[in-house]
Amino acid sequence: MRIQLLVLFVVVLMASAIARMETSAGGWSPIKDINDPHVIVIANFAVTEYNKHTGANLKLDKLIKGESQVTSGIYYDLILSAGDGSHSNIYKALVWEKTWQHNLISFVPANN
Numbered sequence: 834m835r836i837q838l839l840v841l842f843v844v845v846l847m848a849s850a851i852a853r854m855e856t857s858a859g860g861w862s863p864i865k866d867i868n869d870p871h872v873i874v875i876a877n878f879a880v881t882e883y884n885k886h887t888g889a890n891l892k893l894d895k896l897i898k899g900e901s902q903v904t905s906g907i908y909y910d911l912i913l914s915a916g917d918g919s920h921s922n923i924y925k926a927l928v929w930e931k932t933w934q935h936n937l938i939s940f941v942p943a944n945n
Contacts, residue, residue, distance in 0.1 A: 861910065864899040872899065875909045875935065879926035882937040891915040897923065906931030912943055 864872055876896045884891055894914040902908040909928045914921050927938040 859902065859904060861900040861902045864901055864909075867896050867898060872896065872909070872911075875928050875930065876911055876913050876926070878935045879911065879913070879928050879937055879940055880915050882935075883924075883926075883940040886937075890917050892917075894921050906934075908938075 866872070873893075873896060876899075877893050880891050880893045883889060892915060894916055897912040897914060899909060899911040902910070907930045909926075909930065911926045911928070912923065913926060914923055916922065923943040924940055925943040926940045929936045929938055
């Protein structure tokens with residue numbers, strides 16, 4: 834009887850874990866450590882790519898907040914401050930990352 838209960842418990846526990854993984858995949862999650870070096874690399878990539886496409890000369894001031902979404906890669910939806918030395922603005926950047934590849938999807942002024 835104890836073995837049957839143990840097996841039932843393990844099956845229920847595994848089913849619960851699988852259900853949790855399935856519901857969280859594809860959903861947006863807040864980035865817990867906004868100062869994570871990898872997230873800073875993603876933010877700098879967004880600013881650098883924006884500069885390449887627009888001729889701007891922005892530098893990342895700081896990362897304010899962000900969310901990530903796991904799909905066939907990872908999407909990073911970031912709110913950041915960037916400036917040209919004389920003044921800074923708040924921007925919203927969307928970057929897609931997949932196995933050492935980054936792609937800037939959008940980089941626009943954030944609505945305050």
